[in-house]
Amino acid sequence: MDVTFRRTTRNGVSWVIAIGALWVIAIPPAAADTRARQACAAYESSPEARSLPASFPDSGCSWVGRVIRDAGVGVTVPPRGESVRLAALGMDGSRAMELVHSKDGTITVRRDSAGGTQTARSTTAPLPACSDQAFNVEPFRVWGGYRFRYNGYSAPSNVADAAAATLTSSFSSAASSATDCSGATRTAGPSARYLGASGPGKFADIYTTYTCANSDGHNIVSWLSGPSGSRTLAVTCMWYSDGVLRNSDAVINRSISWFTGKVPAGCRYAWDLGGVMTHEAGHTYGLDHADAGSRDHAVHNNQTMNSLLSPCTTKYRTFGTGDLNAMKVIYS
């Protein structure tokens, strides 16, 4: 009797502890909503994503137009039914952030830094571009064509003259799935068209704090000086709804050493503008990082859509097999 009673009591206590732990971990929806409202109502204009629930209703506070930041990047909350995604490519890895504002008013923030999940691998040596099958896609595609303008203000002098042509080549190359892999199946993506220089004062809708601003519907690529000490190469913001891209802008960090054409003699720490912009064009067309959600960036280093691109090489101007797979999934 005594043992049975103690066992029953122990079981009861265990259940109470388990239910209590679940309550603490899962945070009741009401508390989560309150947390979101407090963050929105606070004077602090740009709450950190980590201070917010992963998903919360937009009721009780005006979220549209507010900036939510995470790990050095940020996005401006779009109207209901619209979403925004940011991809920042750095020389020390990448940052991605996505905010979905559903039609029913739920705001969901997803954060990702490439290398989030540890995966055991037998090898870490880069796979050849033409045999690496890895890819990931974003939750949208381009319908019709992608038409963009370029603002060359503050472009580094050594690439200023060739930049517009390089960008045109990059967006066209990605759209046509240009590859050096012989026998590979190429999928025609959206048509890419350069509309010329943007007007004075017309820049990409991306703040110097690597934050996606409000979309104006015009696709623009421009230069900026990133925050001091920034090691970000380029940032692309993509605004989409109902699975279709509505607008995509990109900024290139002018503080980085860039080159166009051939790899400069003695190159040690400069990046190929064409290769990096082919990568950014991939984002615009719906390609995510090949190593997103894993720690395989060393393995996929030969893919254009890898999250860590090597300097002093032009190999990223054309797609590898994984990049082609992504285009095939989206556009065929």
Add this chain to the structure above:
Amino acid sequence: MTSRSQRTALRLSHVVLVSVMLSSCGNAQSGSLVSPPSPTPTATPPAEFAAACGKPGAVVEVKRVPVTITRASCDLTGVIVNHEGVGVTVPPEGGASVHADGPTGGSELSASVDPKTQDVTIQG
């Protein structure tokens, strides 16, 4: 309901469990007092670096950190150094490059270049 031997065995298992917990606490405490090994420059770089010396853009998987590579033995500028899934690009003279995983990871890797000697130190 329970025999005396069963009760004794139960008590013994509790004693063992508590002992294990206490000993592991002791290890954790003593472990925190041990400072990490300081990287000592080596005349010849570890074997994994050999193929990447003087080749910007090459990718190296480092087996152990911290490690310091002398400039005289190997120029790693522009080389992507990777350790346990985190990677950084080795910067030019006097620079420091840090990859800190964001919300989900917690791993960090840095490559710093001594402004005087240009030796590269990789730290996790």
